[in-house]
Amino acid sequence: KIPVGNLASDEKRILILKLEMTIPPIAKRKSSDADLLEIEATFESHRSHPKVSHKWNRVVKTRFTNRRDEPKSSPDATGFISAQLAGKTLCEAVADAESGRIFEAKTRLKTKIRHLEKEPPSNGRSDGLKLLTEFYGILKAKGKWTARDQKRARYRCHYYRKMSSKELWLGPRNQAPTFSRPNRKPSARASKIKTTVPPNFFCLLSELQVQSRSNQKQMMTHYVSRKIFSFLLLTLFSAFPLFATSESSFGTLGNYNLSTLLESNIPPPLLGDEIDSVEKWEAKAAEIREIWVDYIGGIPERVPVEFEILETSSEKDHDRIKLVFQTVHDDQIPAYLLLPKGIEDSGQKYPAILALHPTNAEGKDSIATPWSRPNRQYAFELVSRGYVVLAPDAMTSGDRIFENERHFRSAPFYEKHPEWSTVAKNIVDHMQAVDLLESLPYVDSNRIGTIGHSFGGYNAYFLTSIDPRIAVAVSSCGFNPFTGSSNPQHWGIRNWYTHLPRFSEDMENNRAPFDFHEIAALTAPRPFLNYSTQQDHIFPDWRPIAESMADLHKLYSLFDANDRFRSILTSGGHDFPPDIREIAYDFLDQWLKK
Secondary structure, eight states: OOOOTTOSSHHHHHHHHHHHTTHHHHHHTTOOHHHHHHHHHHHHHHTTOTTHHHHHHHHIIIIISSSSSOOOOOHHHHHHHHHHHHHHHHHHHHHHHHTTOHHHHHHHHHHHHHHHHTSOOOHHHHHHHHHHHHHHHHHHHHSSOOHHHHHHHHHHHHHHHTTSOHHHHHOTTSOOOOOOOOOOOOOHHHHHOOOSSOTHHHHHHHHHHHHHHHHHHHHHHHHHHHHHHHHHHHHHHHHOGGGSOOHHHHEETTEEEHHHHHHOSSOOOSSTTTOOSHHHHHHHHHHHHHHHHHHTTOOOOOOOOOEEEEEEEEOSSEEEEEEEEEETTTEEEEEEEEEETTHHHHOOOEEEEEEEOOSSSSTTHHHHSTTOOTTOOHHHHHHTTTOEEEEEOOTTSGGGOOTTOOTTOOHHHHHHOTTSOHHHHHHHHHHHHHHHHHHSTTEEEEEEEEEEETHHHHHHHHHHHHOTTOOEEEEESOOOOSTTOSOGGGGSOOSSOOSOTHHHHHHHTTEESOOHHHHHHTTTTSOEEEEEESSOSSSOOHHHHHHHHHHHHHHHHHTTOGGGEEEEEESOOSOOOHHHHHHHHHHHHHHHOO
C-alpha cells in the first residue's frame, strides 16, 4: 500500500504515481540505499514546484530510467490509487443520494465503474470495482438507498480514506479529519537508513520491489488474458453488425435515453440506414431544428439595426471602434468593430467575422485588443488579415455583467425570463450582430463567418444551426456531446451560469431531446472546422467527441463536400494555440476570400 500522506492537490498527488514508475527499472539494476535517498531528495525538492508533474516526469525519465519513453507502471501501486478514488466516488454518490440527486449518484457510480473496468487488473482495482458495483446494484434495483444502505456506504468508503490526501477528499476550505495510520513494521532496508525523512517511503519501495518480482508472471498472464478476450469480443462485434449501436438503442430523436447516451462513446447516427439522400437528411434536419428551437425557448423577432459609436482608437493596421447596438427586449450590446486601415475609402466589399469570446470577465477585450489574453487574440489577429471583425460582449461578461453580480452569473436573466434560456438569448444577440455587419456598406453579406473558443466555440455552431447567413464556422474546444459525457450537468441548472434549465428536469427523467452533434450538423453543408483536445479539463471526453466528428464527416460526404469539413484532435489542453489558430485562419481564408 502507498502512504500518500497529506499532499495538497490531485496534481501533486500524481507525484506518487511518477515516483512509483521508477521502481521497476531501479529494481532491475539492484538499487542501493543511495539511489533511494536520491529519489526521495528529488521528490522533496520538487513538491512545491508550480509545474511539478512535468518537472518530475523529466527528472524521472532522464536520471533514473535513462530513456525517454514512459516507464512501465506497477499494477499493484496504481491499483491502490484506483481503490482510493473508488472510495472517493462512493462518498460523493452518498452525498448526492442524501440530497435527493439519485440520478446523479447512479451516473457517478456507473461512470467510475466503466473507468475501472478498463484499467489493468490489480487487487486495488478489483476491490474498488466490487465496492462500487455492490452499491450501484442496490441503487439500480431499489431506486434509492435506505438509511442503513447510506450508513454502510459511508462506513465502507471510510476505509479507503485512511491514507488519502486531505485535499482530494475535502477541498482546501474544509477542515480535514485525522485518521490513524495502521501499525507497520519497517522493512529491513528502511530500518538501516539513518535519515530525517519518514521511513514510509522506503517501506513503499521495498514492498513494491518484492511485489513486482513475485507477482509479475501472474499479473501478466491475467492482463494478457483480458487483452485476448477483448480482441475476440471486438472481432465478434465487427463480424455481426446486429450488435452494433443503432439509433433505436438510444430511443428516438426528441426522447433519447440519457443513461444510454452517457454509457456510450458512439452517438446516435446522423444518417442511419434510412437516410441515403440529401433530401431525406434535410427532412431530418428540419425536425432537429424544430426540436432545438422549441427546447431553447424560441427565437423572438429581431429589432431593426440601430447602433451608437462611443469611441475610436487607432492601431498600427486597423481602427478599433467601440459601439453599442440594439437587441431584443430593450437590451443593448457593447462591441468592438475592428476595421482595416483605409477600408471606408476603398470602395470594396470585405469579408467579415463575428468573433465570440470564451468564459471570462473581460469579454470582448480578451480577444479584440492588444492586451488580449494569451492564445485568445483571434479577433485582433483576423483584422490584420483583412477582415472586418465584430466582437460583442456576451450577456454576463465584459460591459454586460449584471449589477452587483460577478461575471457569468445568469440568475438575474432567469428572474426576468423564466421560460427562456441563455442559449437562445445568445443566438438572437449574435443574429442581431450579423444584421449590423450586413448593414455596413463595406461588408460583403455573402462572406460572413464566425469563430469562437470554449463558450464562444459552441455559441459559434449554435448560431450557424439557426442563422443560414453564416457562411463558415470555426469552433475551438467548444464541442461537448451528451454521449459519453462525464459532466452532463454542465448544460443544466447551475449556481452560476445556466445554459438550458429544462435539461435538469430531463436528467431527473433520464431523457435527452437531442445530442449536440445533431445541432452542429445543422451547419452542413457550409464549411465547419472543429478543434478538440485530449487533455481538455472542461470537456475531457474526447472519445465521444471524435466519434461525433466521424459521424459529421459521413454527413458532409453525403453532400459530396468533404473539403468543407475539418476536425482536428490533438493531445493539448483547453487552449487555442498559435499553430491551430493559423490553421483556422487559413480555413476561413479558403472559404471567405475566394
